[in-house]
Amino acid sequence: TLTILDFAFNTLSDEGAKALGDALKVNQTLTKLDLPLNTLSDEGAKALGDALKVNQTLTTLHLAFNRLSDEEAKALGDALK
Numbered sequence: 590t591l592t593i594l595d596f597a598f599n600t601l602s603d604e605g606a607k608a609l610g611d612a613l614k615v616n617q618t619l620t621k622l623d624l625p626l627n628t629l630s631d632e633g634a635k636a637l638g639d640a641l642k643v644n645q646t647l648t649t650l651h652l653a654f655n656r657l658s659d660e661e662a663k664a665l666g667d668a669l670k
Contacts, residue, residue: 590618591618592620593621596627597651598623598627600627601627601628601629602628605633607633607636609622609640610640610667611636613647622647623643623651624651628656630657631656631657631660635661641665641668641669649655650669652665
C-alpha cells in the first residue's frame with residue numbers, strides 16, 4: 590500500500606496539482622506527500638487544499654520552494670488540521 594509519494598523536483602505545475610488533488614479526494618492510504626520545487630502557484634495549491642478537506646489520511650505535505658502566497662499557505666495548513 591502506497592503511504593508516501595515523493596514528486597520533488599518534477600515541475601508538476603498547477604495542472605498536475607489539480608489531477609493529484611482529484612486523486613487525493615478518494616485516496617485512503619497516503620500519509621505523506623512531497624511536492625517541493627514543482628512550480629506550483631495558488632491555483633495548484635487551492636486544488637490540493639480542496640482535496641485535503643475531504644482526505645482524512647494525509648498528515649504531511651511538503652511544498653517548499655513553490656510560488657504560494659502567504660494566504661494560500663495558511664489555507665493549506667488549515668485544511669490539514
